Amino acid sequence: MSSDDASSGICGFIDDIRFQPNRGWLVTGWAFDPANPERRVIVAALRSGREVARAEASIARPDLRRSGVDDGRRGFELLAPLDEVHAPDTAVLDVLALPERTPLPRAAAATAARGREVQLRASVDVVGRTRIAGWLRDEARPDHRLNVAILLDDVVLRSAVANALRTDLRDTGLGDGRYGFDFVLSPPLPSDTDHAITVLCEETGQPLPGSPFHFPASHRFNAAFRQHVAQTLAGVGARNVRSDALTFLIDQIETLRREQARADAREAESVAHERARRLGADAEETPPRILFIDDRAPDTRRDAGSCAMLSHMQAAQALGHEVSFIASVVELDATTRHRLEDDGFTCWAAPTYPTVESLLRGQAGAFNAIYLHRLSNASRYLALARHYMPGARIVSSVADLAHLRLERQAAVEGRPELRTAAGQERVREHMAAWASHAVITHSRIEADILARAVPTANVHVVPWSTPLTPEPLPFHERRSVAFVAHYGHAPNLDAAKWLVDEILPLIREASPEIELLLVGSAMPDAVVRMDDAPGVRVLGHVAELPALLRSVRLTVAPLRFGAGIKGKVLESWAAGLPCVATPIALEGLPLPSPLEICLARTAREFADAVVGLYHDAQRSTEIGARARAIVAQQFNAEAVEQALKRALGRS
Known part of the structure; x- marks a missing residue:
C-alpha cells in the first residue's frame, strides 16, 4: 500500500485522477514522511512545470490508519482547474511532493485515468427534452465500465455508471452488452428556452459523438400548441406507444438533417457557379469538390501534420477545388x-x-474527392467514403509510417510489445494503401517502402509548403543552440533526454560557453526539470518562433527513432540555419555535400558537429544558405500543387 522514494523517503500514492464536469481534474491520494511524522506533506499538481494546484496531505484516511500509516490523516485532494488543464492535456499533469519534488506513483485507477488512454467507443442514440440514452465502452478494457455525465447548460444534471444491458450491443458482439445509459428528464426541458446538453465520459472528460446537443427555443409555435404537445407526450404511458413516439420524433430529426444536407449541397453548387461566372469560366462547369478529414482542425503552431494538412488544403484550393473540412475527433471551436x-x-x-x-x-455523391489524413481516419472512413461517394477519388495521406516508427522505438527502448504493435499497424497501413485510389506520403523513403509492400498501390510523394522566415542575425550577434519540438511525441522526449544526458556534456567539455535552449509545447515535468542541468535553458512554447531562430547559431534534431519528414528540420532550414541531426531526423530530405557535415550518428559525432559549426561562421553561413535554398526550391506552394495534382489524378 505504500511506495518509498529512495532519495527523499516520501511514501505515497495517487489513488485516482478523475474528471469533474465543469470543474476540472480531481486528484486524490496520500503522502507521508516517515522520517518526520509531525510533518504534513505538501502535494502539488504541475502542468508543463507550472504549478496549477496544491494541497496539504492531512485528510483522515481510515484505510491508512488500519495499515499502520501513522494516525491515518495523510490523505489529500486537489483540483486542477479546467481552465488550466484541458482534457487532452492530462498527459503532462505531474503530481509531486514538495519541496523535494518527489513524483508520487500512481495506483491502477490513476494510471487508467492518466497514463493509459481510454479507447472510447460510444453513441448517443436518443437525445431530447425528455430523455437521453446511449452507450459507451472502453475498447481497450471491455470489462471495465465507464461513467457518463449529463450537463445541462454547463451544469451537471445527472451522472451514473454506464452499465445498463443493451441486448442490441450484446447481439452484435460487443461483450455482454452492459454499456448502456438511459436518463429520463422529469420535468422535461422547457421548449421556450435555448438549451445545450453535453454528454461526457467522466474518466476522460471527452464529449460523446455529436455532443453538445443544442435545443433552440421553439418560437414558431405558440404557447398553447407547445403545451398541447407537452401534455400529449407526458400522457404517453404504454411502452410500445412511447417507442412509437420516439421513433416518430427521431424520424423528424433525421428528416430535418437530410433537408439541411440537401440545402448545403445546393448552396455549394450555387456558390461554385457564381464563382465560375465571376472568373469568366463556363458557368455550366462546376468546380470539383474535395472533402478533407482529420482528427482535428489544422493548427500550424501544434505539429508538422497540421502544416502538411493546411498546405494541401491550400494547394487543392489553388487547383480550383471547392475545399471542405470536417473533424472526426475534436469538434471545431x-x-x-x-x-x-x-x-x-x-x-x-x-x-x-x-x-x-x-x-x-x-x-452522398456530392464530393469528387475525399482526402483522409492519418491512418486512423483512413481505417475508419475509407469503406464508408467508397459507399457514399462511389464516383469520388479516395486519397489516403500518411503523416508517417507508424509501423516504421514503432519498430525503431522498440529497437531503441528494448520493448518487444512495440514490435507486436508495429506488425498490427503495418497490416492496417497496407490495407489502406491497397483500398485507396492514391496514397500520399511526404518521404521518398516511405513511398518506396509502401510501393514494395503493396505493388498495386498508387503512391505519390507530396511535400508541404514551408514558408521562408527572416534570415538570421549576423553570426557574431547570435548565441546558443536550440532544440524545437512537441514534447508530447515520444521520439522528441527521447531525443531531449539523449541530448541533455549524453550529448551536451561532450559539447560543454569542448566548449563550456555553449548553451542549449529547449523550445516547444507539451513539456512534461521531466523536461522542465532539465533547466537545472548545466548549460540548459528551458523556454517552453515560444509564440514568435521565427524571432527566436534568428538569434541562435544552429538547431539540433537528435532523434533516435521516428518516421517521416521532420518539420523541425524544415523550419530550421527555412530560417537559414544549420541543423545537426541524426539519420532518422534527416530521412527523406535532400542532403547535398555541404550539408553532410550536419549528419551525426553517435553522441560523439553529434557533439563534434555542433561545436565545429558553433565556432565556424563561414561554414555555418554557407550551410544555412544552402539549406534555405533547398526549402525555397523544393518545399514551395507550386511544388505542392503539382504533386497534389498528380495524386488527385488531374494530370
Missing part, C-alpha cells in the same frame, strides 16, 4: 472555424453533421 472560413474553406460540424458518417450519408 468557433475561433478555428471562422479562421478556416475566412481562408475560403467550408467547415462542416454539429448539429447538422455531428459525425463524419452523417456528412457522408447526408451529402
Whole structure:
C-alpha cells in the first residue's frame, strides 16, 4: 500500500485522477514522511512545470490508519482547474511532493485515468427534452465500465455508471452488452428556452459523438400548441406507444438533417457557379469538390501534420477545388472555424453533421474527392467514403509510417510489445494503401517502402509548403543552440533526454560557453526539470518562433527513432540555419555535400558537429544558405500543387 522514494523517503500514492464536469481534474491520494511524522506533506499538481494546484496531505484516511500509516490523516485532494488543464492535456499533469519534488506513483485507477488512454467507443442514440440514452465502452478494457455525465447548460444534471444491458450491443458482439445509459428528464426541458446538453465520459472528460446537443427555443409555435404537445407526450404511458413516439420524433430529426444536407449541397453548387461566372469560366462547369478529414482542425503552431494538412488544403484550393473540412475527433471551436472560413474553406460540424458518417450519408455523391489524413481516419472512413461517394477519388495521406516508427522505438527502448504493435499497424497501413485510389506520403523513403509492400498501390510523394522566415542575425550577434519540438511525441522526449544526458556534456567539455535552449509545447515535468542541468535553458512554447531562430547559431534534431519528414528540420532550414541531426531526423530530405557535415550518428559525432559549426561562421553561413535554398526550391506552394495534382489524378 505504500511506495518509498529512495532519495527523499516520501511514501505515497495517487489513488485516482478523475474528471469533474465543469470543474476540472480531481486528484486524490496520500503522502507521508516517515522520517518526520509531525510533518504534513505538501502535494502539488504541475502542468508543463507550472504549478496549477496544491494541497496539504492531512485528510483522515481510515484505510491508512488500519495499515499502520501513522494516525491515518495523510490523505489529500486537489483540483486542477479546467481552465488550466484541458482534457487532452492530462498527459503532462505531474503530481509531486514538495519541496523535494518527489513524483508520487500512481495506483491502477490513476494510471487508467492518466497514463493509459481510454479507447472510447460510444453513441448517443436518443437525445431530447425528455430523455437521453446511449452507450459507451472502453475498447481497450471491455470489462471495465465507464461513467457518463449529463450537463445541462454547463451544469451537471445527472451522472451514473454506464452499465445498463443493451441486448442490441450484446447481439452484435460487443461483450455482454452492459454499456448502456438511459436518463429520463422529469420535468422535461422547457421548449421556450435555448438549451445545450453535453454528454461526457467522466474518466476522460471527452464529449460523446455529436455532443453538445443544442435545443433552440421553439418560437414558431405558440404557447398553447407547445403545451398541447407537452401534455400529449407526458400522457404517453404504454411502452410500445412511447417507442412509437420516439421513433416518430427521431424520424423528424433525421428528416430535418437530410433537408439541411440537401440545402448545403445546393448552396455549394450555387456558390461554385457564381464563382465560375465571376472568373469568366463556363458557368455550366462546376468546380470539383474535395472533402478533407482529420482528427482535428489544422493548427500550424501544434505539429508538422497540421502544416502538411493546411498546405494541401491550400494547394487543392489553388487547383480550383471547392475545399471542405470536417473533424472526426475534436469538434471545431468557433475561433478555428471562422479562421478556416475566412481562408475560403467550408467547415462542416454539429448539429447538422455531428459525425463524419452523417456528412457522408447526408451529402452522398456530392464530393469528387475525399482526402483522409492519418491512418486512423483512413481505417475508419475509407469503406464508408467508397459507399457514399462511389464516383469520388479516395486519397489516403500518411503523416508517417507508424509501423516504421514503432519498430525503431522498440529497437531503441528494448520493448518487444512495440514490435507486436508495429506488425498490427503495418497490416492496417497496407490495407489502406491497397483500398485507396492514391496514397500520399511526404518521404521518398516511405513511398518506396509502401510501393514494395503493396505493388498495386498508387503512391505519390507530396511535400508541404514551408514558408521562408527572416534570415538570421549576423553570426557574431547570435548565441546558443536550440532544440524545437512537441514534447508530447515520444521520439522528441527521447531525443531531449539523449541530448541533455549524453550529448551536451561532450559539447560543454569542448566548449563550456555553449548553451542549449529547449523550445516547444507539451513539456512534461521531466523536461522542465532539465533547466537545472548545466548549460540548459528551458523556454517552453515560444509564440514568435521565427524571432527566436534568428538569434541562435544552429538547431539540433537528435532523434533516435521516428518516421517521416521532420518539420523541425524544415523550419530550421527555412530560417537559414544549420541543423545537426541524426539519420532518422534527416530521412527523406535532400542532403547535398555541404550539408553532410550536419549528419551525426553517435553522441560523439553529434557533439563534434555542433561545436565545429558553433565556432565556424563561414561554414555555418554557407550551410544555412544552402539549406534555405533547398526549402525555397523544393518545399514551395507550386511544388505542392503539382504533386497534389498528380495524386488527385488531374494530370
